[in-house]
Structure formats: C-alpha cells, structure tokens
C-alpha cells in the first residue's frame with residue numbers, strides 16, 4: 575500500500591515470500607535434486623578446521639586459483655600455521671600478494687592465529703568438531719573478521735555440521751527462485767534458507783554447492799541465461815517475466831463500439 579512517506583515495507587520482502595513453508599521446503603528439495611543431477615553431490619573436505627578457516631579468509635573476494643596459490647604459498651614459505659603466525663607481517667603479506675587485499679588479510683590472519691593459540695593453548699580448531707553447530711558458531715563468531723559465511727564453511731565443509739553457508743551466488747539464486755524475499759540480506763538468509771533444508775549435512779552441502787554452481791552459470795549477475803535453465807517451472811523470477819499477459823476484459827461499451 576502506498577503512503578505519503580512512500581511504499582510501505584512489505585514483510586514478505588524481508589522473510590519468506592509467503593506463509594506456505596511446506597511448499598518452500600519442497601521447492602528447495604526439488605531444486606537441489608535437479609541441480610545435483612547436473613553437477614553431482616558435494617564432497618566434504620579433508621582439510622582440518624583451522625586450515626579451512628585460513629583458506630576461507632584468503633578467499634574473500636578472490637578467485638579460486640588465486641586463493642589456492644596464496645594458501646600454498648603460505649605453507650611453502652612458513653612451513654605451517656604457527657610459522658605464519660610468528661612471521662613478520664610484511665612477509666605474510668608478500669606471500670599472499672596474489673589474493674585481494676593482502677594488506678588487510680595478513681594482519682587479520684595473524685591476529686586470529688594468535689588468538690586461537692592464546693585461548694586454546696595450541697594452534698588447532700579440531701575441538702570445534704566435538705561441539706554442536708550452535709556452540710561452534712558462537713566460538714568462531716568471536717574472532718575478528720569471521721562472519722556467518724566463514725563460520726558455516728568451516729563447520730560444514732570440515733566438521734560436517736548442519737549449517738548452511740550463503741555466498742553471493744546462493745543468495746542471489748535463492749531470491750530469484752522465490753525461496754526468500756527480495757530484500758533478505760545474505761546474513762539473514764543463513765537462517766531462513768537453513769530452515770528450509772533437512773537437518774542433514776550432505777543435503778545442506780548439496781544445496782550450497784548446487785546453487786553456487788548455478789549462480790556461476792546460467793543464473794549469473796545481470797541477465798540470467800534462463801533458456802539454459804532446468805529450474806524455469808520452479809523460479810519466481812522466470813514466471814514473473816514470462817507469464818503471458820492477462821486477457822483483456824472487454825467492456826460492454828467496447829462491444830457496442832465494435833458492433
């Protein structure tokens with residue numbers, strides 16, 4: 575409804591698009607099923623949680639190849655994560671020069687490694703796998719620069735905890751599909767989308783990976799390539815743009831004029 579101050583805030587934009595939660599759960603399930611048929615199941619990492627945390631911290635706004643090169647460079651130059659922690663910051667920064675914002679990531683990474691050592695008495699996050707997803711999230715969330723996506727990546731990919739990471743692709747595609755409202759933030763999407771998925775790490779990882787792949791192609795930024803998409807019948811974006819126009823209602827005086 576329009577007001578003098580402008581359009582009223584529509585709660586459906588900031589939560590689920592409608593109240594039929596069962597229908598949204600079913601849509602998420604079919605989306606996952608179809609995309610897994612195309613891309614295969616997600617495979618859990620054999621990295622330990624600390625190594626995954628380093629990997630994800632390096633990967634922010636950085637391409638996979640550059641992240642991989644930065645991760646390898648750190649281990650090649652400093653031997654292990656304790657070596658990275660104790661090295662001069664400018665050397666760490668130089669080692670990861672291929673990732674975006676090395677000047678921010680190097681000191682942040684070292685601060686996190688020092689904090690873990692101080693709090694745990696060792697440089698390891700293996701204990702996270704013995705905690706619940708909620709407890710692990712709360713522990714990681716206290717580290718500076720570690721947000722919901724990073725937390726979920728570490729806990730799902732390595733500890734196999736049932737918690738969904740929402741990256742930019744998962745966020746965009748989920749909105750287009752109509753699983754969450756158009757103005758749901760990526761942060762809020764973690765909880766809303768997670769509640770539509772089974773409490774099963776493999777199913778959650780499959781959804782994450784499937785939508786990430788789908789967001790790279792065909793559901794890209796800008797204009798998605800819908801002609802190549804197997805989800806057209808499940809997609810609100812597609813339906814609203816390709817729905818045939820409503821038939822024109824012919825009024826009585828139209829008849830009179832045409833008669």
Ligand code: SF4
Nearest residue numbers: 793798800803809812
């Ligand atoms: S139909 Fe188009 S907008 Fe919808 S999921 Fe497929 S590519 Fe994306």
